[in-house]
Amino acid sequence: METRFITQTAELEQLCQQLSQSEFVTVDTEFVREQTYYPQLALIQIADQQTIACLDPRAIDDLSALKTLFSNPAVTKVFHAAGQDMEIFYLIFGELPQPLFDTQIAATVLGQGEQIGYANLVKEILGVDLDKSHSRTNWLQRPLDPKQISYAEDDVRYLSQLYPLQLKALEAQGRSDWLAEDFANLGNPARYQSDPSTAWRKIKGLNKLKGLQLAVLQKLSAWREQQAIAKDKPRRWIAADIIMLDIAKLRPKDSQALAKIRGIPANLVQRHGDKLLQCIRDAEAMPKEEWPSLPRHKRLTPAQDALVDVLSAIIKLNAQQYKITPTTLASRKELEQLVHGEHELAILSGWRRHHGGEQLLTFLQGKSQLRSQDNQLELS
Structure with a gap:
């Protein structure tokens, strides 16, 4: 793959024009925020399947070409654990990259690990051991040495390989539409707005x-x-x-x-x-x-606690069926909230409702039962 280190606006514009012809680009950032409220952006890594580029935002005068690329609906922007990257781009551009794909979120619904780190996912899927020795680098210092740049490039190099594999697996398992709600939440500007109150x-x-x-x-x-x-x-x-x-x-x-x-x-x-x-x-x-107040944490009665155990068993059955972790569907805390009558829960929304929440509601309404068959639990 071609690698580039970009410090000039004209170079960035040429790169973004090239990348706009790709179906997807992979993106990562390096930043420092130990001594500031806002993250100090130090490096932007971006790649497609032919080119990897490190952008120096402290040298490039105008990043508007990148903003245009990020808003291009024909190019999917691929991240891993995108939350902090989204925060940075919202601060810079006042809007978020769209459309989005997050390989960490995708990994949860593919049974590749819950909140799995990038290095572990690369090892699990591609069999590559990444060098993490520069994870505490001061990315603001210049010049960056070749090893630091290579480390940064790896953060998007293997994303370009992971994304097509995950996309293919999602399609093969009929799970492509599972991620829409999670990605919509990730791309919601309200998530990155400060509210002192x-x-x-x-x-x-x-x-x-x-x-x-x-x-x-x-x-x-x-x-x-x-x-x-x-x-x-x-x-x-x-x-x-x-x-x-x-x-x-x-x-x-x-x-x-x-x-x-x-x-x-x-x-x-x-x-x-x-x-x-x-x-x-x-x-x-x-x-x-x-006066503000804290949510009341109601205590479960012994009978309610037992009911949560039963709901947990239903969730485990569903998770086993789809080869994902039970907490990807619902945490025990959510099940406790459901028993207390709360319904604004992730398990009752989107794909989780269809693949777990509906079964919980049916059971709670007395329309199904959990029974033992051949020393195994089944819902009927």
């Missing part, structure tokens, strides 16, 4: 708070998110989660009380103490009915 939900340990404490945490988290975005710094650099939780729990009334919170940095109090206290006051002024 919901940032509190990502804080570890928030289940220890309740009522007004959660309202304070919501206000504090929205402030921290806005600060992190404005300064392009990690949230933890603004204020650590544990500090946010303690402020929400203790609700200090003044800067002296704020400064006494265990572990709170003095510079946080000095620079932002007034704003933190204002967040507390704003939360305290909220009507009680506007």
Whole structure:
């Protein structure tokens, strides 16, 4: 295969014109985000079955040719574990590559592994051992040495071989349409949009708070998110989660009380103490009915717990039939939610409903039964 390292806009335009004639392109990115809120894009790898190119986004003045390629409906964009790549392209272009294919998602419905890593999938399907020694490379530094570039190229080189094989397997097994909903979710822009008002939900340990404490945490988290975005710094650099939780729990009334919170940095109090206290006051002024709340985790009765076990057995039967892992269809948590009467669940949507969810509903409605036949379970 031809390999190229592209640093000029004209080169990119020529490449994208060439790639636009392909049925698919494989795509990956390298980025760094340890010291920033937003990922710092360092390299874009893209390939078809004839050419591999590494694009230097820090040198190329205009990436609009790539945006045009990504929006071309005749060219499928193939990724592995595309979530972070999607986030980056949404930040750059304000839109997402379409149409999409994710080999990690495809692997789950083909029985090739659930959330399988790229190197493991390449080993499993192609028998190739990938060098992962550069996985912690600082991709922002220049120049990149030949080994780093070769490592980056491999991330799309073998995708170009995996995709046709997976596509053929999906068609042979009649599963091509199984992936439409998962890919639509992956390509939903709302998934990559920041909303400071919901940032509190990502804080570890928030289940220890309740009522007004959660309202304070919501206000504090929205402030921290806005600060992190404005300064392009990690949230933890603004204020650590544990500090946010303690402020929400203790609700200090003044800067002296704020400064006494265990572990709170003095510079946080000095620079932002007034704003933190204002967040507390704003939360305290909220009507009680506007306080955020956590989902209630209802306890299962012994009978309900046994019912979940039965539903798990049905899921396992279906998973065995399709040679996929049971959790690809439904997790135990989802089955517990189903027993509690919830219906906005993945198992009741799309291909999962057709190949597992309907059987669960039929059983719960008393229209089928699970029985033993020749020392094996079967649903009838």
